[in-house]
Amino acid sequence: MKHVGRLHLVTDARPGRDVLATVAAAVAGGVDTVQVRVEDDLTDRLAYELAESVLRLCRDAGVTCLVNDRLDVALAVGADGAHVGADDLPVAAARRVLGPDAILGATARDPVVARRAVADGATYLGVGPAYATSTKAGLPDAIGPAGVAAVAGAVSVPVIAIAGVTVERIPALLAAGAHGVAVVGAICAAGDPAAAALALRAELPA
């Protein structure tokens, strides 16, 4: 399964979450890519075990499974690929580690970084913060649909808008050239994650 997908669930890294239950519900609701993202201080062993369990859920449903940051874990579990940003392995190095066939996502918030990431081997770009969010601290100002459009216009790989994405905001992001969206809060903080995923999915092309 090597498909970037349009609705990405990024797992909620904070403690006390039932990640597997949320992933199962989100996949049932129509998420087509799951990115396993854990807290920085989670042990490799626990990250590996979680990724293995998430991958099993994804494989059962024909959903793409990526691992955030930890390329060793991505390779060890046999995930479809990984996602890297400014504090992670450089994109070119990540591509060497993962090999030519893996999906490799890279974070970009402007066209210069975006073009460089694609030249270095990124399969898709995670672009944001599209909007303000409380899920991740220390983010720069939101770039909005105009910022997403600037990146989407500069590259030919799929652009996945991230941060603050809601059902209501998806049309503006698609109009800006996004291929899809990545969400944490819109699904993980929802009372009914399956229904939340279904509602997000309904705003996206097939």
Ligand SMILES: Cc1ncc(COP(=O)(O)OP(=O)(O)O)c(N)n1
């Ligand atoms: C789809 C997508 N886009 C952006 C990110 C952010 O990655 P990064 O900048 O490396 O930050 P962390 O997620 O590692 O905290 C992402 N994970 N997914």
Ligand SMILES: Cc1ncsc1CCOP(=O)(O)O
């Ligand atoms: C920018 C970013 N990078 C990893 S998680 C995240 C924020 C996700 O935002 P939200 O919880 O609003 O979907």
Ligand SMILES: [Mg+2]
């Ligand atoms: Mg990262």
